[in-house]
Amino acid sequence: MGVFKDYDELYACIGKLFDEAKRDSRIAPKIKDSHLIIQFRYDDPKGIVTINAAAPPTQQGAYFDVLWGDDTGLKPNVEMSMKADIAHQFWHGKINLSACCVRWAAPIWCSASGSLVLNVAIPLVRPHPRRCRGTPSPNLGEGDGGQGRNGDDGD
Numbered sequence: 001m002g003v004f005k006d007y008d009e010l011y012a013c014i015g016k017l018f019d020e021a022k023r024d025s026r027i028a029p030k031i032k033d034s035h036l037i038i039q040f041r042y043d044d045p046k047g048i049v050t051i052n053a054a055a056p057p058t059q060q061g062a063y064f065d066v067l068w069g070d071d072t073g074l075k076p077n078v079e080m081s082m083k084a085d086i087a088h089q090f091w092h093g094k095i096n097l098s099a100c101c102v103r104w105a106a107p108i109w110c111s112a113s114g115s116l117v118l119n120v121a122i123p124l125v126r127p128h129p130r131r132c133r134g135t136p137s138p139n140l141g142e143g144d145g146g147q148g149r150n151g152d153d154g155d
Contacts, residue, residue: 002044003088010047010084011068017091018049018066028063039076042084050074 004010022028031053038051050072053064067074082090089095 002083002085004045004084007045007047010042010045014042014047014049014084014087014091015068018051022051022057022059022062022064022066032057032063036078037074037076038078039074039080040087041079041081042087043081044083044085047084050076 004013021031031051033053035054036051037054040049042048048068048070050067051064052067052072052074054074054077055065057063057065059065086095
């Protein structure tokens with residue numbers, strides 16, 4: 001079994017991260033200023049999240065909207081598809097998504113050109129391990145300092 005047993009666990013962990021990021025005054029303005037629509041497509045379990053920085057936000061207190069589901073009606077400038085386990089590792093700072101997109105070191109598909117992903121999209125959505133450590137997730141318990149259920153690092 002992967003890190004997340006179902007969509008609800010995926011949403012509880014990664015959804016909280018995105019909800020905090022869209023209101024964070026340190027990182028959200030940079031994403032907003034990109035005017036990009038960035039979509040993450042996760043498998044195992046399936047989940048689709050879209051960052052809409054191309055339009056003024058409609059979500060309260062947000063610099064940009066975060067939308068879950070595949071029926072947003074938006075055409076992303078950047079799409080990234082990966083297993084949810086890879087996303088989990090990325091958000092905890094355990095893998096370099098830029099390198100994975102360029103070298104195919106992990107099963108990740110990036111729709112944008114390499115330069116767009118490397119120079120614009122990836123720096124905007126860089127890992128936030130401190131945020132994730134405070135987020136309930138199957139392998140990284142609340143405030144556990146990054147230790148998983150079995151005392152490992154959550155991999």
